[in-house]
Structure formats: structure tokens, C-alpha cells
Amino acid sequence: MLALADFSTRLIAWQRVHGRHDLPWQNTRDPYWIWLSEIMLQQTQVSTVIPYYARFLARFPDVNALAAAPLDDVMALWAGLGYYSRARNLHRCAQVVSEQFGGAFPQSVDELAELPGIGRSTAAAIASFAFGARATILDGNVKRVLARVFGIDGFPGEKRVENAMWTLAESLLPDAAHPDDVTAYTQGLMDLGATLCVRGKPDCVRCPFAADCVANVTGRQRELPAARPKKTVPTRKTWMLVLKDGDSVLLEKRPPTGIWGGLWSLPEAADEDALAAVAHGFGGTEELHRLAPLTHTFTHFKLDIEPRLAQARGACVQAADGETVWAPLSEIDSFGLPAPVRKLLDALQGSLI
């Protein structure tokens, strides 16, 4: 039986030897660097984040620079990373820290968790990495490790199971630790889950808890943690308008909330006739040229996109609300576009239509 006090000791020792030490956001206690990485890493894998992280730090070297930037610039840099409320909250958080905290992040978990986009786990990650605070994270990695090592049944997304895991995680923290121990501990939780205790084929042979792990000892690695209950994902369909005027295409800013909130996208309609009317409204021909359809899969639904091309004949009608823009295809990279829209427009530019 694994004594609770042994858990952190063994994990810290393992992390120092076998953990990750050269990720771009490691080897610093700069809360801005750490905060930015933690927000980007929410529900997003390390390899996906790395290039975005580098671009953000290059453009916004500190929290005040980020706070002073137009939201549109932040969205453009975030485009492709997904979960765009993170980018809007990131910008709001930077402004709060810059204006209300004099540019210095608060150091306590409770204060951090008050900030936009920072929940309980992210607050603990920032507090432990930046300030050496004794606080536990509880992300997907930790849930998987705890479910297996301690044999916790039930879907971790369920409130009752998650609450039990928070309590357990708190009880496993190293006591009165040196800041470097806290860093190694928090990083160790993530590293163990990300490199050994992976979902598909865990490398139990190399695991420091192999002899004590309930899942390993009982051969239940595949059953723990319990899988998310299955749900059928609905399919939606939309028509998108590629309205061209010379080398420019009409973009419309999406509302700040909902899917792709705050990004620039193509005008949409619920069917082809409605799209023709939209094209006409913007000064385009009502004759629509069919483009190759594409399918985009979200976590909670599937979207079938029917793109249609129309010409604007130099009319260049500007919408009254100022939420539309004619974007030259050569400058399309400077707009924050949803991934499938970027794909569509890239293909269009390649085809020289």
C-alpha cells in the first residue's frame, strides 16, 4: 500500500531525473510567461502550443504590451489554436493585471482564480510554478494518474468524482516544501501523465508507482479512468459566401460569444437561396459558383460547409455596422480566421480563381 506521504517524495525524485526540463515555459519564474503557457495549454497539447507561444512572446513581451494591444491583434495570433474565449479572457486578464495590479500578477491561488480565464487548476499551476505556492493542480493528466494509481472508478468529468479527486490531490501535496520541490512536484504530475501514464498504452514498466498502482496491479489500465459517456454528435449545415472583388474577399466579424467568437469569417446563410440574397446585398452577383464542400468536426457537433463563390463587380458595399471588411488575399494572414475558413481561402488563392 502506497502511503500518501510517499507519493510526493517519489514523484519529485522521478521528475528530477526523468521529467521534462526544456519546454519553452520552464526554467523561469516569470508569471507572465507561465500564465501565457498555462492558458494556451488548456485542453491543448504541447506540440500544438509551442509555435503559438513563441509568436505571442515575440509580439507581446510582457503583460502591459498584451494589455495595450487591440483585441483583434490578439485574436489574429490565436487563430487556429481553438477555444477562442481563452483569447478574449487572456486579453481581459492582461488588462486587469496591468491596470488594477500595476502589471504584477497576484500571488495567491484565490486571487489568481478571480482573474478571467483562470480557474482552480490553472491558478494552482501558476501559483506553484511562479511563486512556489503549495497548491495542487487537477488537469486531465492528474485525473488519469490518480484514477489509476488509487483505483478511482467513475467518469472524472462527473462532479462527484472530480470533487473526490480534488480532495485526494490536496492530501498528496508535499508539506512545507521548498519552492523548487513544489515546481518539481507539479511538473511531475503533468510529466507522468503526459509521458508514461498515457491514455492508450501506459509505460508501466518505467513508472515509479508500478508496484503500488491499482490499475497496473489489477491490469485495469484500459478501464481507468472511466471513459466519457458516449453521445451522438449532431450535424449542422451552413452555406458560406466567398464574395470577391478583384483580389479581395469580404469578411464579416463574428459576434463575441458562441462558436468562433470574435474571429473574422465568411458571410453565412442557412440555404443557397438565402446566400444568394446575402451576396446581392453586398453588391455581388446572385449567380453562385459551387466550390468543394468541406466538413469540420467540433467536440460537440459536426459542421458541413457548402462554400459558394460570387463576384462583387466593384460595388464594394460597406455594411453600416463596420463589422465587415474587404481583405486582400495577400494579407489574409493578418486576420484571425476559423481553421476551415483559412483552409478554404488558402485553397482558393492556390487555384488562382
Next chain:
DNA sequence: TAAGCGTGGTA
């Protein structure tokens, strides 16, 4: 409380 919210990697 549970649903809404992206994208790309993996098996």
C-alpha cells in the same frame, strides 16, 4: 449542473 466551446493527433 451540465452544456458550450476548437483543433489536430492518435489508434
Next chain:
DNA sequence: TTACCAAGCTT
């Protein structure tokens, strides 16, 4: 090809 989901938060 389909299923699953990753350093979760917000409403």
C-alpha cells in the same frame, strides 16, 4: 474511418 480527447473555464 471513426472515436476519443488533450496542461479546463464559463455560464
